[in-house]
Amino acid sequence: xxxxxxxxxxxxxxxxxxxxxAVVMMITxxxxxxxVVISLDGAGAGGSAYASGMILWPKELTLASYxxxxxxxxxxxxxxxxxxxxxxxxxLAVFFTALTSYPLAKRDLPFNGVFTGxxxxxxxxxxxxxxxxxxxxxxxxxxxxxxLVIPGMIGAFNVxxxxxxxxxxxxxxxxxARVDGAGYAMIFFRIVLxxxxxxxxxxxxxxxxGHWNAWFDAMIYVNDPSKQVLQVILRKIVIQNDMSDINxxxxxxxxxxxxxxxQLQATVIMFSIIPMLIVYPFIQKYFVKGVMIGAxxx
Amino acid sequence: xxxxxxxxxxxxxSERMRLIKRYRVLLLMMVPxxxxxxxxxxxxxxxxxxxxxxxxxxEGIVGSPWAGLKHFETVxxxxxxxxxxxxxxxxSLYKLVFGFPIPILFALLMSEIVSAKYKKLxxxxxxxxxxxxxxxxxxxxxxxxxxxxxxxxxxxLLGGDPVLFLADDRYFRSxxxxxxxxxxxxxxxxxxxxxxxNIDPQLHEAAIMDGAGRFQRMFRISIPMLAPVIAIxxxxxxxxxxxxxxxxxxxxxxxxxxxxxxxxxxxxYRKGLLEMNYSYATAVGLFKSAVALVLIVVVNQVVKRxxxxxxxxx
Numbered sequence: 001x002x003x004x005x006x007x008x009x010x011x012x013x014x015x016x017x018x019x020x021x022a023v024v025m026m027i028t029x030x031x032x033x034x035x036v037v038i039s040l041d042g043a044g045a046g047g048s049a050y051a052s053g054m055i056l057w058p059k060e061l062t063l064a065s066y067x068x069x070x071x072x073x074x075x076x077x078x079x080x081x082x083x084x085x086x087x088x089x090x091x092l093a094v095f096f097t098a099l100t101s102y103p104l105a106k107r108d109l110p111f112n113g114v115f116t117g118x119x120x121x122x123x124x125x126x127x128x129x130x131x132x133x134x135x136x137x138x139x140x141x142x143x144x145x146x147x148l149v150i151p152g153m154i155g156a157f158n159v160x161x162x163x164x165x166x167x168x169x170x171x172x173x174x175x176x177a178r179v180d181g182a183g184y185a186m187i188f189f190r191i192v193l194x195x196x197x198x199x200x201x202x203x204x205x206x207x208x209x210g211h212w213n214a215w216f217d218a219m220i221y222v223n224d225p226s227k228q229v230l231q232v233i234l235r236k237i238v239i240q241n242d243m244s245d246i247n248x249x250x251x252x253x254x255x256x257x258x259x260x261x262x263q264l265q266a267t268v269i270m271f272s273i274i275p276m277l278i279v280y281p282f283i284q285k286y287f288v289k290g291v292m293i294g295a296x297x298x
Numbered sequence: 299x300x301x302x303x304x305x306x307x308x309x310x311x312s313e314r315m316r317l318i319k320r321y322r323v324l325l326l327m328m329v330p331x332x333x334x335x336x337x338x339x340x341x342x343x344x345x346x347x348x349x350x351x352x353x354x355x356x357e358g359i360v361g362s363p364w365a366g367l368k369h370f371e372t373v374x375x376x377x378x379x380x381x382x383x384x385x386x387x388x389x390s391l392y393k394l395v396f397g398f399p400i401p402i403l404f405a406l407l408m409s410e411i412v413s414a415k416y417k418k419l420x421x422x423x424x425x426x427x428x429x430x431x432x433x434x435x436x437x438x439x440x441x442x443x444x445x446x447x448x449x450x451x452x453x454x455l456l457g458g459d460p461v462l463f464l465a466d467d468r469y470f471r472s473x474x475x476x477x478x479x480x481x482x483x484x485x486x487x488x489x490x491x492x493x494x495x496n497i498d499p500q501l502h503e504a505a506i507m508d509g510a511g512r513f514q515r516m517f518r519i520s521i522p523m524l525a526p527v528i529a530i531x532x533x534x535x536x537x538x539x540x541x542x543x544x545x546x547x548x549x550x551x552x553x554x555x556x557x558x559x560x561x562x563x564x565x566x567y568r569k570g571l572l573e574m575n576y577s578y579a580t581a582v583g584l585f586k587s588a589v590a591l592v593l594i595v596v597v598n599q600v601v602k603r604x605x606x607x608x609x610x611x612x
Contacts, residue, residue: 013512017410024404025423028480031438032426034448038441054451055441100331103324110318115328118335120612125591127342128583129563130570134359135342151338154331184323213431216545220571231433238437239549262441269437276429284425291488 032273038266039065065259065267072249075271078230085218085229086211089149093207094200097158102188104159105166123156136221147221148214148229158203161290165199166192202286209283212276234272238265349581369581379582386561389542392475394535400483402528405490406520410512421491424484432481436549439477440464470555478546493527494520526605533601537594540586562586 034055042060069075103109104116126132132151141147169192177187193200215231222228236242246264318325344359349369351362373379404424411417427435443449443463450460463469497520505515544563551559562582570579598612 010512013410014412017407018416020407021411021416021420025420028423028426028484030448031435031442031480034441035438054448096330096334099327103321103327106321106324108317109321109324110314111325115332118332118340122335122339124594125343125587126339127345128580128587129566130576130580130583131342131345131348131359132338133571134345134348134576135338138358139337150334153338154334159331184321185327188327209429213429213433215431215433216548231431234437235433235549238440239433262444265437266441269434273430273434280426280429281422284422284429287425288488291485292492 035266035269038263039270041263065263066271068246068249068259068264069267069271072246072268074225074233074245075230075268077226078228078233081227082212082230085145085148085214086208088145089153089211090204090208092149093153093155093158094204096154097162097203098193098196098200099188100154101159101162102166102192104163107167119154119156119159133220142221143224143227145227148211148217151217152210155207158206162196162199162203165196169195202290205283205286206290209276209287230272234268237268241265346580346584348577349584351577353576365577369577370585372578373581373585381557382560382562382565385558386540386542386563389471389474389547389559389561390539392471393478393543394539396475397479397482397486398532398535400479401486402490402524404483405487405494406516406524408487408491409494409520410516421484424487426484427481428485430481432545432549435477435481436546439473439550443473464550465552465554467555467558470551470559474543474546474550474559477550478543481546489527489531490524493524497523529604530601533597533604537590537597539593540590 037055037058040061040063041058042062042064100119104112106112109115127135136142136147136151141150173191173195174187177191182190213231215229215235218229218232219235222232237246241261243261243264246268250259348359348362350365350367351359352365352368353359354362357363408417408420411420441447445460445462449463453460461469463473501519501523502515505519510518540562542561542563544561544567547559547561548564548567551564563586566579566583566586569575569582
């Protein structure tokens with residue numbers, strides 16, 4: 001853009017704008033900050049920050065509730081199960097989405113329109129909650145990892161994104177491999193997949209964050225506590241306000257420290273979002289790219 | 299005539315056979331996906347039959363006796379159904395009216411920020427809530443809106459009496475709207491950032507030459523250039539009008555606010571999975587997906603008519 005000398009009025013507008021955006025950032029971060037403060041705050045005689053209303057800073061800094069959370073076995077079980085469903089879910093989703101998208105990338109594949117139609121129709125209409133639940137039940141998938149990773153394995157939208165990426169790979173590369181006698185399976189594994197790392201990574205991240213945050217499927221399909229995922233355990237403590245398990249831990253280790261219920265809940269929330277907060281700045285750009293691809297459909 | 303047609307037909311047939319042979323490995327690759335879609339997407343569609351049957355656990359879906367339209371009659375004659383339908387529409391419309399303009403405004407303001415680094419920072423922060431589940435966000439908002447929480451401390455500062463916001467049916471819908479804006483405004487603005495970035499800089503340069511100020515340029519260039527995208531996004535959002543936000547409401551509501559916050563999806567869950575009223579819940583769910591299907595077909599036609607072929611779904 002050409003250089004124009006800024007008037008003083010312009011500079012005032014700029015200052016207001018920068019300040020307004022700073023306020024937007026503060027409002028966005030503040031709800032999370034309340035949890036940081038409450039989780040680190042002591043509930044001693046001085047009264048906690050929470051009891052005094054505006055939650056800005058811990059009145060007495062303590063890591064006691066984090067230490068307690070480390071002794072809370074249910075959380076670690078949840079972590080394990082969440083990591084398991086995320087890893088298995090991502091591997092299955094990426095592999096089968098790629099396997100499905102590659103044939104569809106060939107415009108002259110027989111029945112291509114039929115296959116694509118069958119897949120895309122599921123974006124418009126579905127059986128709904130009850131028939132899906134009964135199906136999972138009749139397939140004996142209740143209380144298995146499979147109930148969490150298979151039903152959403154091949155997303156129609158992801159197939160579209162990947163198919164379009166594959167179509168962008170120059171045909172000459174495949175043709176020369178075919179001349180050398182390579183079959184389509186070999187081309188897929190040896191040439192197409194290695195060339196498609198960016199799209200595979202994007203889909204992996206989408207699916208991964210989805211699995212990390214998923215709770216509803218685990219809530220309805222899993223009732224064995226040893227197989228429960230982190231989000232559902234978090235939900236029990238924070239949303240349903242069920243502190244019985246955490247109180248058992250407090251009793252069993254005989255802690256002298258007093259904890260407020262809110263502090264324990266904030267600690268569990270922090271415990272569950274810290275991994276996301278750490279990776280978030282690095283992965284968000286892939287998501288932004290994905291929105292752009294999705295907006296301009298192929 | 300007939301002869302050439304049949305010769306042509308044979309030629310097409312042999313061409314197809316040649317392609318099937320050539321692509322046999324690729325066709326084989328489609329088998330897992332087709333099996334997956336048949337079992338996990340089309341079998342549940344078949345399960346919709348449940349809505350027309352009296353489900354018996356021992357008989358399964360196929361064996362249960364037919365009930366005709368009995369369940370639909372129960373649904374449509376139940377006054378509570380109209381409560382949840384109304385709630386669904388009202389909450390959706392509130393979210394649309396108040397939530398739709400915010401990402402546009404945010405993107406327009408952000409486009410005036412010169413420093414690329416500051417812009418990046420604000421964007422990154424604004425996307426954060428989108429990456430959190432509503433279990434986490436719901437838990438956090440319990441604190442923010444609780445009796446001793448920050449919102450009530452402002453209320454007290456202003457001389458008011460503290461309010462149990464999340465158990466008060468006067469405020470609950472407003473809180474749903476505000477928190478859903480909080481979660482989605484940054485993410486929703488991405489498409490507008492892109493549209494603004496695509497505006498030809500020469501337009502702005504020419505306007506600057508002509509002495510147009512930044513507000514004039516915003517109203518005369520940026521907003522008119524965004525208009526098509528805004529129109530299409532608005533129409534597309536109409537197709538989701540029956541999705542009032544299950545994840546959010548389910549993690550934030552309670553019995554005290556059912557009257558204003560119970561929506562189709564939460565009702566289907568409670569009726570179906572908690573009360574095990576499978577057939578009835580399936581009927582309510584089918585009503586929703588049927589209306590949604592009609593809406594999306596209509597909306598897609600409208601988008602196409604308006605020349606938004608790039609944004610149409612098919």
